Amino acid sequence: MKRDKTVEKKVKEIVKKYGAEKSSLIAILQDIQEAFNYLPKDALIVLNEALDVPLSRIYEVATFYNAFSLTPRGKYLIEVCAGTACHVTGAITLMDRLERELEVKCGETTKDAVFTLEQVRCLGCCSLAPVIRIGGNIHAYLTQDEIPKILRNYRQ
Amino acid sequence: MSKINTLDDLNQAGKRGLAALIPSRIKIMVGMATSGIASGAQEVYSALDEEIKKRKLDIILSRTGSMGMDCMEPLVDVLEPGKPRLAYSKMTVKKVPVLLDQIVNGTIGAIKPFYRMDEEEFIVLGKAKRYFDGPLPVYLGNVPTIKEIPFYTKQVKIATRNCGLIDPESIDEYIAKGGYFSLFKALTGMKPETIVEDVIASGLRGRGGGGFRTGIKWKSCREAEGKIKYVICNGDEGDPGAYMDRSVMEGDPHSVIEGMIIGAFAIGAHEGYIYVRNEYPLAVQNLGTAIANARACGLLGGNILGSGFDFDIRISKGAGAFVCGESTALMASLEGTAGEPRAKYIHTVEHGLWNRPSNLNNVETWANVPAILARGSQWFAGIGAKTSTGTKVFSVVGKINNIGLVEVPMGTPLRDIVYEIGGGIPGGKKFKAVQTGGPSGGCIPEKLIDLPVDFDELWKSGSMMGSGGMIIMDEKTCMVDIARYFIEFLESESCGKCVPCREGVRRMRDILEDICGGKGQEGDVELLEQMSKAIIDGSLCALGGSAPNPVLSTIRYFREEYEAHIRDRRCPAAVCKALIEYSIDPEKCTGCGVCLKKCPTKCITGEKKKPHTIDKTKCIKCGACYESCKFDAITVK
Structure with a gap:
């Protein structure tokens, strides 16, 4: 099977940055995800060789932590905060509306690959509840009414 | 950055810091913690910067952290020589030229x-510095002082002492506030054993959850066998609804670093780790800058302050796993593996990270250490309650008027926090409960509103301190739904290692979903209680062991709500979708047509200026009409 050369080059670069330290596995995976927006299969295979960590262990770590995705994500990641403050101030309504507007379920990516919709445990912005984060920007005190307009702005 | 090796160097840095903190020119500070930025502080900062340059004004513009009252952000402070410091709330770009x-x-x-x-x-120096001499300028006479704002009246700030006052990126400003003098005192004049004894005498208890005595932990780690030891800062603030650690890491990172160096010296460790949540990018950034600056000054690295003591800190970013807030799971994660906890009978102070003695405390605990050393253990022990000394930072959020972070002495009655500091419930609604302790905690009902908030009292009430989240709930919050919410949270965050937690919590979720979905059966509540006991007894770690708490405490105080769901198929708070219906009160409906436009399924019909109706077969119960009606004409039952 042919390997993606750009992935291989980038992964080797990242591994080098961490001195091929096995304990840096999570940090390395974070950097890979930042570079490709997800963890490509080839990246994990390269990592297995470069770090000398079994692929099964890499897979275990990659699937244990919520931050990692094994499938490509959209251009913007939408994180709906499901913290307690957001929950009591209507986070579920926001998630329902986003699912309807984007025509995807939580965890999926839109057909045009612009948005990936996910739930996040708590963004620590409880004073601004309910909040969602799109591509790193926090939208505070949100009502479901504002959602269509916000999505349009990101699409432009 | 010049090296700090002696007391004189420290004093020099402090002088520079004080000149930056309270300069002889006009200074404007913008609160730029995450909450400030999310409210528009970055835009306000840029507008100020542009306008100051355009007008060629002799004004210093600086960034700071959060003063706690997040509902008033963006907050802009103005400090003019000879005048008090003035804080302007809810600043906007438009207001900038006027200001x-x-x-x-x-x-x-x-x-x-x-x-x-x-x-x-x-606070570390035990003094206050007036911003101006002479009388108050007459035109400022009507401006209330900060202590006259009810949100701040009863607050005593130790852990968050510098947040919102200093530039988190300036080590000099931190030193000006008394920072690193405790470290100097520790390294040059104190024996490690004495420091440990001091921390024990202060009564400081871990602010991250269980409330274990910090000094005792230090002592065990110090006495543990092994040449290489570690100190770890737990910044994996996973409890939903709590964000005080984020605020400290963002607004005053050096307080954590100083605390850790002192701790390391006392314990005999030379390496430290700060484990920060993936969700806190600004905290990671500010801590990174602070560590780099401390290193450049020689306050981290080899031969700190000429004492011969070596210590350095690394930051490790989490990857989104609630269970990693548990100490053994956190250490597993630091080692680069899946964050699964292990049995508690092996103590981490003896066998922790890399199987070596490791001392882990959370952010707020570490931030208290320099203040305790500077002011003395008796000073700290004299604040708060008898068995819970000092202060505690709470995030008062949810259905409350004054939302934000508050730091109060331990033992402050819940009533003061909710009604005086928090300013009561918005919209004239009724207070119902406060949830504390995150997913391991519980709900405290209205009848316990006079409870003094400390570790032991909260425990007795069936809840716990946790990391200090306080989510206020009003009559529109369904307690069965809250129990379901937490159990669902824990089910998906369970690491899956032990059966009671992995399977038991999942079954509890099934039962709670049935109850909320109108399919509850007689005996369900008793079954939940029975399962809770098995999970508490059988789980491997504290997270599993405390998982049933939200269910048990809501059953204990709100059993009638469970019964209404099961017997009457009714949700008294009108939250559980399967049990509610939206309708329009023809008496109140003016036919304005707003709800008709907002309804995403077009199930509302009616002529203009005549009462509208909802087609219940098409209604998806999204609540858009309810939120948009200005006449309270939409009812939900």
Whole structure:
């Protein structure tokens, strides 16, 4: 099977940055995800060789932590905060509306690959509840009414 | 950055810091913690920067962290020589030119200050410094002082002492507030054993969850066998609804670093780790800058302050796993593996990270250490309650008027926090409960509103301190739904290692979903209680062991709500979708047509200026109509 050369080059670069330290596995995976927006299969295979960590262990770590995705994500990641403050101030309504507007379920990516919709445990912005984060920007005190307009702005 | 090796160097840095903190020119500070930025502080900062340059004004513009009252962000502080410090709340880009006019003209015009501060507290040094000599300028007479704002009246700030006052990126400003003097005192004049004894005598208990005595933990780690030891800072603030650690890491990172160096010296460790949540990018950034600056000054690295003591810190970013807040799971994650906890009978103070003695405390605990060393253990022990000394930071959020972070002495009655500091419930609604302790905690009902909030009292009430989240709930919050919410949270965050937690919590979720979905059966509540006991007894780690708490405490105090769901198929708070219906009150409906436009399924019909109706077969119960009606004509039952 042919390997993606750009992935291989980038992964080797990242591994080098961490001195091929096995304990840096999570940090390395974070950097890979930042570079490709997800963890490509080839990246994990390269990592297995470069770090000398079994692929099964890499897979275990990659699937244990919520931050990692094994499938490509959209251009913007939408994180709906499901913290307690957001929950009591209507986070579920926001998630329902986003699912309807984007025509995807939580965890999926839109057909045009612009948005990936996910739930996040708590963004620590409880004073601004309910909040969602799109591509790193926090939208505070949100009502479901504002959602269509916000999505349009990101699409432009 | 010049090296700090001696007391004189420290004093010099402090002098530079004080000149930056309270300069002889006008200074404007923008609160730029995450909450400030999310409210528009970055835009306000840029607008100020542009306008100051355009007008060629001699004004220093600086960034700071959060003063806690997040509902008033963006907060802009103005400090002019010879005047008190003035805080302007809810600043916008539009207000910027007007504010600058007011500063230039020395007046108060359209933009009124939210409060003034006549002096700044230097809690570590045990003194306060007045911003101005002489009488208060007459035109500022009507501006309330910060202590006259009910949100701040009863607050005592130790852990968050510098947040919102210093530039988190300036080590000099931190030193000016008394920072690193405790470290100097520890390294040059104290024996490690004495430091440990001091921390024990202060009564400091871990602010991250269980409330274990910090000094005792240090002592065990110090006495544990092994040449290489570690100190770890737990910044994996996973409890939903709590964000005090984020605020400290963002607003005053050096307090954590100083605490850790002192701890490391006392324990005999030379390496430290700070484990920060993936969700806190600004905390990671500010901590990174602070560590780099401390290193450049020689306060981290080899031979700190010429004492011969070596210590350095690394930051490790989490990857989104609630269970990693548990100490053994966190250490597994630091080693680069899946964050699964292990049995508690092996103590981490003896066999922790890499199987070596490791001392782990959370962010707020570490931030308290320099203050305790500077002011003495008796000072700290004299604040708060008998068995819970000092202060605690709470995030007061949810259905409450004054949302934000508050730091109060332990033992402060819940009533004061909710009604005085928090300003009561919005919209004239009724207070129902407060949830504390995150997913391991519980709900405290209205009848316990006079409870003094400390570790032991909260425990007795069936809840716990946790990391200090306080989510206020009103009559519109369904307690069965809250129990379901937490159990669902724990089910998906369970690491899956032990059966009671992995399977038991999942079954509890099934039962709670049935109850909320209108399919509850007689005996379900008793079954939940029975399962809870098995999970508590059988789980491997504290997270599993405390997982049933939200269910048990809501059953204990709100059993009738469970019964209404099961027997009457009714949700008293009108939250559980399967049990509610939306309808329009024809008496109140004016036929304005707003709800008709907002309804995403077009199930509302009616002529203009005549009462509308909802087609219940098409209604998806999204609540858009309810939120949009200005006449309270939509009812939900």
